Amino acid sequence: MKKRLRTFFVWTLASALLQFGGYSILNKQVQNVLSPPGVTAQPITTQLKATIPAADLTNIKVSYAKDYIAYMENGTLKVFNLKQNKVVFKKAPPSNDKGLGVLMYQWLPDRNMLLYFYARKNPHPVTYSTVYPAKRTIRVPAATSGSGSVIPKTEDPNQKVVRDVPKTVTKEITGAPRIVKRYGNPQITELYSLDLPNSDETAAPDDRFNQTINSFPAGGKIENLVVSTSTNLMYLTVKGVSKELLLEIDVMKNVRTLSRSGETIDNMAASDRYGTLFLDSNENGVHRIIALNGSKRQIISENNNDRILGIKDGKVYIGEVQNNQLMKVKTTPDLTHMANNPSLTTEWEGTIPYGSSTNTLIGAKGQLIAYDQQTAYIVTAGHLKEVKLRGDENYISSDGAELIQLTKQGNSTLVELQPLQP
Numbered sequence: 001m002k003k004r005l006r007t008f009f010v011w012t013l014a015s016a017l018l019q020f021g022g023y024s025i026l027n028k029q030v031q032n033v034l035s036p037p038g039v040t041a042q043p044i045t046t047q048l049k050a051t052i053p054a055a056d057l058t059n060i061k062v063s064y065a066k067d068y069i070a071y072m073e074n075g076t077l078k079v080f081n082l083k084q085n086k087v088v089f090k091k092a093p094p095s096n097d098k099g100l101g102v103l104m105y106q107w108l109p110d111r112n113m114l115l116y117f118y119a120r121k122n123p124h125p126v127t128y129s130t131v132y133p134a135k136r137t138i139r140v141p142a143a144t145s146g147s148g149s150v151i152p153k154t155e156d157p158n159q160k161v162v163r164d165v166p167k168t169v170t171k172e173i174t175g176a177p178r179i180v181k182r183y184g185n186p187q188i189t190e191l192y193s194l195d196l197p198n199s200d201e202t203a204a205p206d207d208r209f210n211q212t213i214n215s216f217p218a219g220g221k222i223e224n225l226v227v228s229t230s231t232n233l234m235y236l237t238v239k240g241v242s243k244e245l246l247l248e249i250d251v252m253k254n255v256r257t258l259s260r261s262g263e264t265i266d267n268m269a270a271s272d273r274y275g276t277l278f279l280d281s282n283e284n285g286v287h288r289i290i291a292l293n294g295s296k297r298q299i300i301s302e303n304n305n306d307r308i309l310g311i312k313d314g315k316v317y318i319g320e321v322q323n324n325q326l327m328k329v330k331t332t333p334d335l336t337h338m339a340n341n342p343s344l345t346t347e348w349e350g351t352i353p354y355g356s357s358t359n360t361l362i363g364a365k366g367q368l369i370a371y372d373q374q375t376a377y378i379v380t381a382g383h384l385k386e387v388k389l390r391g392d393e394n395y396i397s398s399d400g401a402e403l404i405q406l407t408k409q410g411n412s413t414l415v416e417l418q419p420l421q422p
Helices: 002-034
Strands: 048-052 058-062 068-073 076-081 086-091 101-107 113-121 126-131 136-141 168-173 178-183 187-195 206-212 221-228 233-239 244-249 255-257 264-270 277-283 286-293 296-301 306-312 315-322 325-333 345-353 359-362 368-371 375-380 383-388 393-396 402-409 412-419
Touching: 058 101, 058 393, 058 402, 068 101, 076 101, 101 221, 113 221, 221 264, 233 264, 244 264, 264 306, 277 306, 286 306, 296 315, 306 359, 345 368, 345 375, 345 383, 368 393
Parallel strands: none
Antiparallel strands: 048 412, 058 068, 068 076, 076 086, 101 113, 113 187, 126 178, 136 168, 187 206, 221 233, 233 244, 244 255, 264 277, 277 286, 286 296, 306 315, 315 325, 325 345, 359 368, 368 375, 375 383, 393 402, 402 412
């Protein structure tokens, strides 16, 4: 019997080891197909010119494939096909009310899809409902033909006096119904995804409604929006009339508020590996860089001069800013579980202008790019280079690969795209 049990356990263990090894090999092969070893996805670049028939363009953003441009014109979101030289999508505000319409939009970093938030008035901000009080049970006398009687007591000491007590019954009663006025959010805020076809095709974009953000405050402004595509997480900071909110939206359309009371957030970046959110948090006069994963918070830096710059390829980039100058770039590994106060490695030291008009991003090759309307400062592998920008307005794609220069020509705008050469 013992020999049979020993044989059974040996074969069971051998079978489990073989299955585990087979699954491991299969999983490794699948990963090699999806992401071949030594092969890094290169950002798309192009060189083209197009003329947009409008002069007052704001909030320019170029698509992942560099063939569409999204912009605002007189409160209307427009998407322009750069190869076909035409507007292929418009989203106007619902009325002349300020603060309504498209609040924020952003291209996904790995496909030609534009996410945008749209606000409109709630047609039914006040509703009325009838409330019925809960039923309650009481006891009432039963109907009788006469009053109760008493049998007189006799001389027999054992005889009891019996009284004829009136009978009672139970009865359910309810109060009168009343009309109750209920107040809802006067603003409806919705999330849409605009899926663009290949720019050579003539098919219309697919504009899809995703969900309503019920917790979005009326009149709120979206300050920051970051997306972690591999984890299907989206984070946005909303500045309302009296407070600021940090919201998380997941693939199941769940919306959670992650900010603390009295907390304000300046910059933030989301890990595309694990969905961890890194942010500049100011709470009760104390500035920190925080790593936020669900409800768990870890302190990354308590240096009052440190600012989060971005995340790329497993590195979190932190800049040290003093007197409107970026003095140092530091990094720490982007881990599944971040620890408090991790060690920071200095990648570069020097001086780069860093004011309120400075835009910063981490390019696809790990380069830091800080730019204003005149100059782009690019730090690659510890070396700084400057690129002069010549357009009336200048933008750099989120992957750091493409320079977008806008030049006004009367009532039109010339858009020129070219690879950003450090």
